[in-house]
Amino acid sequence: MTSFYQLSATSLSGQQIAMADYAGKLVLVVNTASHCGFTPQYAGLEALYKKYAAQGLVVLGFPCNQFGKQEPGGADDISRTCYINYGVSFPMFEKVDVNGAAAHPLFRYLKDALPGVLGGRIKWNFTKFLVGCDGKPLKRFAPISTPEKIETAIITALKNPGE
Template identity: 70%
Template sequence: MSTNDTNNAFYTLSATSLQGKEIPMEQYQGKVVLVVNTASQCSFTPQYEGLEALYKKYQDKGLVILGFPCNQFGNQEPGGKKEIEEGCLLNYGVSFPMFDKVDVNGKDAHPVFRYLKSELGGLLGSWVKWNFTKFLVGPDGKPYKRFAPITKPEKLAPEIEKLLARAK
């Protein structure tokens, strides 16, 4: 694989939206992408507000946030599509794309997370430690930085701005 292939591997992936539509990551080419594993009954769930604020602030400049509900940590996302969609919308006004519930660790880990973890290992190796782990992908499709669940979304703004400046 050439360096260019590695940089663009993100764009070869796809995921199923909460509405059941297959979404190719290549549609986000040239954008700064923030991938987050989410949960509606987690102590970090209020981060949806901060994520939505980031999305509203930078969406027109080229940021997209992709939320992937995950039930692998403490059964904190037990609901189905309808409950997830209603919870995100009603409780937090989420307007960024949300995807089907996925696994982020183990043999059934979604390919998006397998790829991001292989490129950006964390403190526990490549494993995702908890809900609201955040992966920032540059406008070239190259995984840029990983953020811990405790990192509040607003703390990502300087890194997002740096990558948005590169996208121009």
């Protein structure tokens, strides 16, 4: 079976990034969208990132257009929303599919490890996956789980990196 650290993805600026670059970090993977009711969660995700980055948290944003066509633009449009409108400083990646035959391998891996209530499917934008400092998927959070509501799980995982 593939491990988290064997996977890679392309950044919003077009660079290939290995998940192994995040070894030893607590990683929060989020499928995002610029025109969604949950888009304001960018601000909360950025706040978590800034608050816990020094302790080992990294947030990885993956834009997706599979839910209500809420991420229709290209990299420039996504950049404007993330960086200008919400001040995002955490890594953003190119637009991906999270469900179906063309789903990105990272999301196939995470859905297999943490299937959720819809089995192997992601329900909507801003589904979040917390991956431990050892690369093992720990917990999945629904889109309605705001960044503020998942802070306790982040604190616990940072205090207990091997659990």
